[in-house]
Amino acid sequence: MPQRSESSWSTMLSGYVRAEMYVKAVELFYEMWVQGIEPNGFMLASLLTACNRSGKLVSQGTQVHGLVVKYGLLSDVFVSSALLHFYATYGFMFDARKCFEEMPERNVVSWTSLMVGYSTNGDPEEVLEIYQRMRREGVRCNQNSFSVVISSCGLLEDELLGRQVLSHVVVTGLDYNVSVANALISMFGCFGNVEDAYFIFKVMEERDTISWNSIISAYSHNQYCEDSLKCFRWMRHGNVKPDSTTLSSLVSACSNVDNLKWGMGIHDIVIKFGLDSVICVCNTLLTMYSESGRLEDAVRLFRDIPEKDLISWNSMMASFGQNGEYQNALGLLADLHGTNEISNHVTFASALAACSCPEALIEGKTIHGLIFRGGRIEHLLLGNALITMYAKCGVMRYAKQVFQTMPQHDVVSWNALIGGHMENEEPQKALQDFKWMREDGMCANYITIVNVLGSFSTSEDLRNNGMPIHAYIEMTGFESDSYVRNSLLTMYAKCGDLNSSNFIFEQLDTKNIVSWNAMVAANAHHGCGEAALKFFAKMHQSGLEFDHFSFSGGLAACANLGLLEEGQQLHNIIIKKGFESDLHVANAAMDMYGKCGEMNEVLRILPTPSNRPRLSWNILISGFSRHGYYNKARDTFHHMLQVGAQPNHVTFVALLSACNHGGLVEEGLAHFYSMVKEFGVPPAIEHCVCIVDLLGRSGRLIEAEIFVKEMPVPANDHVWRSLLSASRTHNNLELSRKAANHLIELDPSDDSAYVLLSNVCAINGRWEDVDDIRRKMKSNKIKKKPGCSWVKVNNKVSTFGMGDQSHPQTLQIYGKLTDLRKMIKEVGYVPDMSFALHDTDEEDKEHNLWNHSEKLALAFGLLDTPEGSTLRIFKNLRVCGDCHSVYKFVSKAVQRRIVLRDPYRFHHFSNGKCSCCDYW
DNA sequence: CTAGGGTTAG
Incomplete structure (x- = not known):
């Protein structure tokens, strides 16, 4: 073979590279090398390109680096550019960077290689750093460098820089370049700005498949399912053939219940184009079926994927987890172990997410162990997933421990911790961590704010923490976020400041389902049932569909108003729409039936004891308590302990109030002490109110007063009101005065202090004092909350005030009252004048007593309802003692069952007796 | 330059 010239070796070498015969190129080089021919810069650059493009010749490339150094060719710009490109391609960014920094001169290609x-x-931050440096050094970008910079802005959601880059693009005229425009479409898609994405797409002069894919995925990522489908139709109309990327994006756009019908159509198109074996498409389809609540279809799809990759496994595991099937998720983890696939951090994150419920705590701990032994414990994402898992299992101690041992935190770590405090009802800790987070220099995002606000639930929380944070939100500009505005609204509502929540609600430019639901729930839970129902109806009129939250709120409103029929109708709708199995809805339905006096209905829909959540137990106990079945309340409490459910502070409020209504003083006290000692539930103000009421009602006023002085939390208005009411019942003028003074001090606008005190004075015949109190009320502009009663007859609610004559059947009503009075006087009724609170003669007193609203409602109810049916009457204030006695007599005289609900409890009257045994 | 799985959420 004749001796070849240097140039012929060069030509051969570059020929092989052009022909994509990279291994041949390397072999040729060795042949030349053993012949002792010294390579020039061009050869080494070609060789590096071969190593680069083959994707496999890593060690060969690094050997070439040695030759470059040996022959002093680092100063050759072609060689050093090729070397840089080689290192960048194989991910050796340290070497790539070194190469770049040491280059004698750089062209735009060198900059681009480094950025790519x-x-x-996966380091878009560094890309933007380099871009800024390019700007400083006056290097002009080409289409490739612009594309990578634009895509990095999108990934980092850096909208400010993104718009700057756009202006640079326009200046250079590269906005007409297809690749650059494609990148811009995706970037705006990442910002959630589909309008600008579409604008760029619309003005493009020529589009390729990637352009279509970019706009479709921009719509898909931002949940604009219909728009992505519209684009797809337009694309098909122009005879552009979709590829697997197009269809993947479309499938993920349809990944929810509402869009499943379209998704299934796309599934058919996938099959038509023969793309149903593309793994990426299979995986998106799997997720789509799972997210639409069709887990079985997802499982079938997973089984049928011939060559599952790790993402298939991870997706399936996540699907099981999201559908609450943690055993299946963990089973999959075991199956994965038997394959060739090697799990990654996403695998474990999904496994942890599946274990994020109290029942799966042990499994969660096991995964924690696996992560530790696998050496992945320092992974940020897994640390975050661990915090979440422990927080959702209710073990904040472990969540905090994980947080403290993590080598680094991001905003998600803090959010998971604060969110955990929120869910576990620890508002002070949520606030404390929020402060520490800011001291630590970590920027809050909207989720942080939503979590912190969500942890507040009382008027104290609102005053001390909620309002200062509201100020912080206004200052930092978070109030422009619609999620934040909704959670502000919810906070004010939950803490009982309905005026403020109303104000924020009215100011909302767009009221979404969350805003409406918050208004319904807050009004229902703060005793404004009618307002709640109005919101409920208006929400529907505005074209929104009810969800779990709306139905729970609607039921709570019916419960508040005691509207059994409406509640039942709503429950029927709920069943029809398939929401009855939702835990919150089921609990709200139970609560509604309980508060409407239908304990049998409560028992009918109650979950079986073994999987009965704590909330259901609490509703059951408080239901029994409200109806005076304190034995059943106590039995339920013991049953709850037997099946291993943990009582919480609400359980004890219900239990103590059962003892209270049953007059079980010793038992109530015993529960109060065991609550702290045995169950570790710290006594809160609600428990103390129960105890004060318990002691006071039973006449142990001295002990009640001592308890108030010594109890672990400061007394609030409820405590003093309860003590005042007890001293009225047991006629203790001195204590009444004390309690009334405290009450007025705490809440000067409250009418009950004046009213109750004047009652005690009236009983004792101290009419001057009564007048004095009346004058004070007048001068302080305080009005007695008017008592009213209502009764529903023939689907129409009739409301009566004291001495009300506004009803169209007034004549008959008063006639009926006279009859009743005669009837029961014959069988022993004697009016109890101590409930007549004006200083008049005895006849007037009796006349006033017979003007009480509950008596008017009773007379009307008896007029217009069939004989033998149960009469249901409601009162906004505690029932008067004389009326209670009248109801008992009437129930026997006319042989009717009467159910009276006041704000505290139910009275079931039947055959001359009341279920409260005259103790209320 | 486009596409599939994961942690925080009213």
């Missing part, structure tokens, strides 16, 4: 390297290695 960082981009493909």
Whole structure:
């Protein structure tokens, strides 16, 4: 073979590279090398390109680096550019960077290679750093460098820089370049700005498949399912053939219940184009079926994927987890172990997410162990997932421990911790961690704010923490976020400041389902049932569909108003729409039936004891308590302990109030002490109110007063009101005065202090004092909350005030009252004048007593309802003692069952007796 | 330059 010239070796070498015969190129080089021919810069650059493009010749490339150094060719710009490109391609960014920094001169290609390297290695921050440096050094970008910079802005959601880059693009005229425009479409998609994405797409002069894919995925990522489908139709109309990327995006756009019908159509198209074996498409389809609540279809799809990759496994595991099937998720983890696939951090994150419920705590701990032994414990994402898992299992101690041992935190770590405090009802800790987070220099995002606000639930929380944070929100500009505005609204509502929540609600530019639901729930839970129902109806009129939250709120409103029929109708709708199995809805339904006096209905829909959540137990106990079945309340409490459910502070409020209504003083006290000692539930103000009421009602006023002085939390208005009411019942003028003074001090606008005190004075015949109190009320502009009663007859609610004559059947009503009075006087009724609170003669007193609203409602109810039916009457204030006695007599005289609900409890009257045994 | 799985959420 004749001796070849240097140039012929060069030509051969570059020929092999052009022909994509990379291994041949390397072999040729060795042949030349053993013949002792010294390579020139061009050869080494070609060789590096071969190593680069083959994707496999890593060690060969690094050996070439040695030759470059040996022959002093680092100063050759072609060689050093090729070397840089080689290192960047294989992800050796340290070497790539070194190469770049040491280059004698750089062209735009060198800059681009470096940026592409960082981009493909998942470091968009570095890409933007380099871009800024390019700007400083006056280097002009080409289409490739612009594309990678634009895509990095999108990934980092850096909208400010993104718009700057756009202006640079326009200046250079590269906005007409297809690749650059494609990148811009995706970037705006990442910002959630589909309008600008579409604008760029619309003005493009020529589009390729990637352009279509970019706009479709921009719509898909931002949940604009219909728009992505519209684009797809337009694309098909122009005879552009979709590829697997197009269809993947479309499938993920349809990944929810509402869009499943379209998704299934796309599934058919996938099959038509023969793309149903593309793994990426299979995986998106799997997720789509799972997210639409069709887990079985997802499982079938998973089984049928011939060559599952790790993402298939991870997706399936996540699907099981999201559908609450943690055993299946963990089973999959075991199956994965038997394959060739190697699990990654996403695998474990999904497994942890599946274990994020109290029942799966042990499994969660096991995964924690696996992560530790697998050496993944320092992974940020897994640390975050662990915090979440422990927080959702209710073990904040472990969540905090994980947090403290993590080598680094991001905003998600803090949010998971604060969110955990929120869910576990620890508002002070949520606030404390929020403060520490800011001291630590970590920027809050909207989720942080939503979590912190969500942890507040009392008027104290609102005053001390909620309002200062509201100020912080206004200052930092978070109030422009619609999630934040909704959670502000919810906070004010939950803490009982309905005026403020109303104000925020009215100011909302768009009222979404969450805003409406918050208004319904807050009004229902704060005793404004009618307002709640109005919101409920208006929400529907505005075209929104009810969800779990709306139905729970609607039921709570019916419960508040005691509207059994409406509640039942709503419950029927709920069943029809398939919401009855939702835990919150089921609990709200139970609560509604309980508060409407239908304990049998409560028992009918109650979950079986073994999987009965604590909330259901609490509703059951408080239901029994409200109806005076204190034995059943106590039995339920013991049953709850037997099946291993943990009582919480609400359980004890219900239990103590059962003892209270049953007059079980010793038992109530015993529960109060065991609550702290045995169950570790710290006594809160609600428990103390129960105890004060318990002691006071039974006449142990001295002990009640001592308890108030010594109890672990400061007394509030409820405590003093209860003590005042007890001293009225047991006629203790001195204590009444004390309690009334405290009450007026705490809440000067409250009418009950004046009213109750004047009652005690009236009983004792101290009419001057009564007048004095009346004058004070007048001068302080305080009005007695008017008592009213209502009764529903023939689907129409009739409301009566004291001495009300506004009803169209007034004549008959008063006639009926006279009859009743005669009838029961014959069988022993004697009016109890101590409930007549004006200083008049005895006849007037009796006349006033017979003007009480509950008596008017009773007379009307008896007029217009069939004989033998149960009469249901409601009162906004505690029932008067004389009326209670009248109801008993009437129930026997006319042989009717009467159910009276006041704000505290139910009275079931039947055959001359009341279920409260005259103790209320 | 486009596409599939994961942690925080009213």
